[in-house]
Every structure is written in structure tokens, then in C-alpha cells.
Amino acid sequence: MSESRAVLEGPDIHRALTRIAHEILERTKGADEVVLIGVPTRGVTLARRLGERIEQFEGVKIPVGSIDITMHRDDLRQGPARPLGRTDLPPDGVDGKIVVLVDDVLYSGRTVRAALDALSEFGRPAAVQLAILVDRGHRELPIRADYVGKNLPTAKSEKVKVSLRETDGRDAVILRKGDAR
Amino acid sequence: MNRDLISAGDLTRDDALLILDTAEELARVSERSIKKLPTLRGRTVVNLFFEDSTRTRISFEAAAKRLSADVINFSAKGSSVSKGESLKDTALTLEAMGADAVVIRHAASGAPHRLATWVHGSVVNAGDGTHEHPTQALLDAFSMRRRLGGLDGRKIAIVGDVLHSRVARSNVLLLHTLGAEVTLVAPPTLLPVAVDIWPCAVSYDLDAVLPKSDAVMMLRVQKERMNASYFPSEREYSRRYGLDRDRFAKMPDDAIVMHPGPMNRGMEIAAEVADSPRSTIVEQVANGVTIRMAVLYLLLGGDTA
Numbered sequence: 259m260s261e262s263r264a265v266l267e268g269p270d271i272h273r274a275l276t277r278i279a280h281e282i283l284e285r286t287k288g289a290d291e292v293v294l295i296g297v298p299t300r301g302v303t304l305a306r307r308l309g310e311r312i313e314q315f316e317g318v319k320i321p322v323g324s325i326d327i328t329m330h331r332d333d334l335r336q337g338p339a340r341p342l343g344r345t346d347l348p349p350d351g352v353d354g355k356i357v358v359l360v361d362d363v364l365y366s367g368r369t370v371r372a373a374l375d376a377l378s379e380f381g382r383p384a385a386v387q388l389a390i391l392v393d394r395g396h397r398e399l400p401i402r403a404d405y406v407g408k409n410l411p412t413a414k415s416e417k418v419k420v421s422l423r424e425t426d427g428r429d430a431v432i433l434r435k436g437d438a439r
Numbered sequence: 440m441n442r443d444l445i446s447a448g449d450l451t452r453d454d455a456l457l458i459l460d461t462a463e464e465l466a467r468v469s470e471r472s473i474k475k476l477p478t479l480r481g482r483t484v485v486n487l488f489f490e491d492s493t494r495t496r497i498s499f500e501a502a503a504k505r506l507s508a509d510v511i512n513f514s515a516k517g518s519s520v521s522k523g524e525s526l527k528d529t530a531l532t533l534e535a536m537g538a539d540a541v542v543i544r545h546a547a548s549g550a551p552h553r554l555a556t557w558v559h560g561s562v563v564n565a566g567d568g569t570h571e572h573p574t575q576a577l578l579d580a581f582s583m584r585r586r587l588g589g590l591d592g593r594k595i596a597i598v599g600d601v602l603h604s605r606v607a608r609s610n611v612l613l614l615h616t617l618g619a620e621v622t623l624v625a626p627p628t629l630l631p632v633a634v635d636i637w638p639c640a641v642s643y644d645l646d647a648v649l650p651k652s653d654a655v656m657m658l659r660v661q662k663e664r665m666n667a668s669y670f671p672s673e674r675e676y677s678r679r680y681g682l683d684r685d686r687f688a689k690m691p692d693d694a695i696v697m698h699p700g701p702m703n704r705g706m707e708i709a710a711e712v713a714d715s716p717r718s719t720i721v722e723q724v725a726n727g728v729t730i731r732m733a734v735l736y737l738l739l740g741g742d743t744a
Contacts, residue, residue: 326464329476329477329478329506329736329740330476330477330478334478334740334741335741335742336742337741337742338440338741338742339440339736339737339738339739339740339741340740340741341457341460341461342460342461342464342465343464344464345464345467375477379471379473379475379476380471380472380473
């Protein structure tokens with residue numbers, strides 16, 4: 259039997275994103291050159307929310323885009339071909355910008371690696387940073403996040419599922435216990 | 440999806456929509472400065488062309504290269520086929536070279552089907568005799584969907600030499616799967632015998648069909664496959680089944696004109712119709728690369744063991 263519990267509820271996610279938005283503004287000194295790029299599906303939703311908050315706080319409109327990493331995955335051959343997500347970069351591109359990649363969960367780091375590869379096909383950002391809602395550990399590559407909503411120690415057998423209002427009807431981070439092996 | 444793409448009729452509605460949606464995302468790749476994706480690195484795609492072809496072969500080659508696959512082009516002229524090698528021996532040679540996919544065009548209907556039983560890699564039918572040309576049907580459906588917004592309930596007329604057309608058969612099967620209503624328009628001599636079991640309507644009167652069509656696909660009159668006289672004269676054919684300026688004016692204002700190419704300008708289609716903004720003929724070529732990228736990705740991108 260597997261049990262699941264919410265480790266973050268709607269208000270927690272709200273507060274975490276508000277803090278990350280402030281941190282981005284602080285670290286990039288006003289976010290003038292920042293472009294927020296989400297990894298489909300939920301990373302894009304999170305990137306939009308961060309963009310809205312930064313606009314609320316400082317009145318600057320941040321370009322928001324999405325980058326699909328499917329074609330750059332290193333595990334493509336371990337299953338049937340996957341459907342593609344949407345890549346939609348802001349019209350001004352990423353050259354010379356500070357790109358903040360946004361995703362829901364940071365786990366092995368392989369998604370981020372693929373996103374960095376995909377990004378390099380569109381230009382040469384001045385810097386790339388990483389914003390993550392949940393860091394669950396178990397990295398397999400030398401990658402770390404610049405902005406973290408919550409550090410969540412997990413076992414590898416557990417599953418972390420992020421639900422967001424826009425795609426799943428409600429805001430929550432669910433931790434599901436895996437089957438004991 | 441199946442391992443091979445032999446017939447448009449093998450595709451379920453979900454398969455077909457997956458290919459079209461994948462192509463929709465890949466279309467954006469050709470708008471980038473770097474048009475290459477690393478996805479099929481280390482895979483080998485063999486273009487096996489026993490029949491002349493320009494656009495299909497180049498299109499498959501461009502598609503495979505944009506996905507970083509290695510491409511080997513093989514045309515029957517100047518190869519050991521001209522010394523009498525059989526299809527099977529050619530296939531075994533390709534197999535020994537480790538082809539992950541074989542794109543085959545052959546004058547004999549059914550050749551890709553036979554080939555698929557001899558090689559382990561995926562077989563993609565790039566046109567076999569008068570049988571099928573599934574990637575052409577997919578790119579046509581893709582072009583129509585982009586122009587018309589959707590295919591459900593759309594009325595599509597396919598006009599001309601249906602008898603010798605692999606494009607027509609593949610299109611009828613695929614468009615039916617996607618929910619469009621197809622009407623074939625041709626002189627009785629240029630319709631296949633069993634056309635009554637195809638999932639489409641048939642008419643001999645182009646002028647009656649045109650005003651209620653959302654898209655009209657003109658087919659090339661395939662003189663090279665005609666071993667008898669199917670119509671009295673080219674002039675008469677053109678008068679009754681050619682899309683000239685007057686007929687073009689009878690079509691609804693937002694209807695589009697398609698042609699799989701190569702065209703006989705002045706025969707089945709007037710030059711000014713072919714060059715009008717409502718003609719998708721050049722778009723179809725560009726969409727061909729995109730749709731073939733989608734097919735190669737979906738066949739080879741995943742686990743193919």
C-alpha cells in the first residue's frame with residue numbers, strides 16, 4: 259500500500275514563489291536583463307507566476323518563455339518516443355540576457371542538463387540560473403539550484419508530484435511513499 | 440505507433456494526431472538559426488530510391504540530417520541493382536550495414552511491405568507503385584490543418600488521375616481517419632476498380648463538387664504509368680478536369696488549392712491558380728521536411744529494440 263501526503267499546500271507555494279521572486283530581484287539587481295524560461299509543463303506555469311510577481315513588486319515586465327527538452331534527453335532510448343512540449347522563446351531571444359530556468363522538481367539534474375543544451379541552440383545568455391519549487395536531492399550530475407522553494411529530503415523510492423491550479427485544479431506538493439523493496 | 444510506416448491506413452487517429460502535433464512543434468525548429476537537433480545522433484537512415492524522385496528524397500534527407508542522423512543515399516541507377524541484384528539481397532546488404540531505418544521508394548506496389556519482413560530497422564514507405572505514399576498524405580493533412588484550422592467535417596476534393604495515384608489512396612485513408620469527408624473526382628477510366636469500398640464519395644463532375652469544397656487537391660496526370668489511352672486528348676481532359684481560372688472562381692473564398700507536385704502547369708492546373716495565395720503548393724514542400732522529421736523521430740527516437 260502506498261500512502262501520500264501534501265508537504266506543501268497552496269499558501270506555502272504562494273509564499274515560496276513570492277520569496278523566490280524577491281531573491282531574483284535582489285540577485286539580479288532589479289531583474290532588468292532577466293528572461294524567465296520554464297520547462298514544460300509545470301515549469302512554464304511557475305515561470306509565469308514568478309513573472310507576474312516580479313511585475314507586481316517592481317513594475318518591470320519580465321519576458322517569459324518555455325523550452326522543451328524532449329529532443330535533448332539522454333534517456334530517449336529507454337522507452338517509446340515521447341510527445342513534444344512547446345518551445346516558445348521571447349522575441350528578443352536570450353543573447354546577453356540572464357536566463358532563469360524554472361522547473362517544478364529538481365531530482366537527478368538530467369532535465370536541467372538537457373535544458374542547458376537546448377538553450378545553447380538559441381543563443382548565448384550572459385548567465386543561466388536555476389529556480390526550482392522542490393529540491394528532492396539525489397543528484398546524478400554536478401548541478402545545483404540558485405533559488406529553491408523547499409528542500410525536501412526524500413527516499414529514491416518516493417515520488418514527488420507538484421499540482422498547480424492552472425493544470426491540475428489545485429496547488430499542492432504531494433509526497434507519495436514508494437512500495438518498500 | 441507501429442515500427443514501420445507502410446500504409447496511411449495503419450495509423451490510428453491517435454497515431455496520426457501525434458504525428459501532426461509533433462510536426463507542429465518541430466515546425467518551429469526550421470525558424471531557428473540553428474536548425475539541428477541532436478535527437479537521432481548515431482542512428483543511420485538509408486534512402487533507398489528505385490524510382491526517380493527529387494522532392495521526397497531531398498525532403499527525407501533534410502529531415503534526417505536536421506535530427507542528426509547519418510544518411511546514406513542509395514539510388515538504383517549506378518548501383519548493383521543495375522547488375523541484377525534483387526530487392527532482398529539489397530535489403531540484406533543494408534541490414535549488414537546497420538541501417539536503423541530504410542526509406543524506400545519502389546515502382547512495385549508492396550515492395551516496402553516485403554522489405555519490412557527482411558530488415559530489422561523501421562521501414563518507411565516513400566511511395567510504392569500505385570499503392571501508397573503515407574508521408575505525402577501526412578504532410579497534406581498537416582498543410583490543410585494549418586490553413587483550415589482542423590479537419591473534422593471538412594470537405595476535401597481529390598481530382599484527377601486517381602487510378603495511378605498513391606497520393607490519392609493514402610490521402611483518402613488518412614483524411615477519413617481524421618474525420619474529413621473526401622470526394623474523388625475523375626473520369627471513370629481513371630478510377631480504380633474497387634473505389635466503391637474506399638471510405639469516400641466519387642463524382643465525375645468537377646463543377647458540381649468545387650463550390651462545396653474546403654480544399655481541392657489536384658493530382659498529376661501520370662503519363663509515365665499510362666499504357667493505354669484513358670482519355671481522348673489532353674485538351675479534353677484539361678477542359679473537364681483541369682483547375683483553370685474560371686473554376687477557381689467558383690470555389691469558396693477561403694478554400695485552398697493543393698498539389699503534391701510535380702505539376703503539369705496548363706494540364707491539371709492553370710499556372711495562375713498554382714501561383715495564387717490560396718495555393719499551398721510551396722508550403723507543402725516545406726511542411727514535407729517537418730512531417731518527415733516527426734515520423735523519423737517517432738519511429739527512431741525511442742527504444743527501437
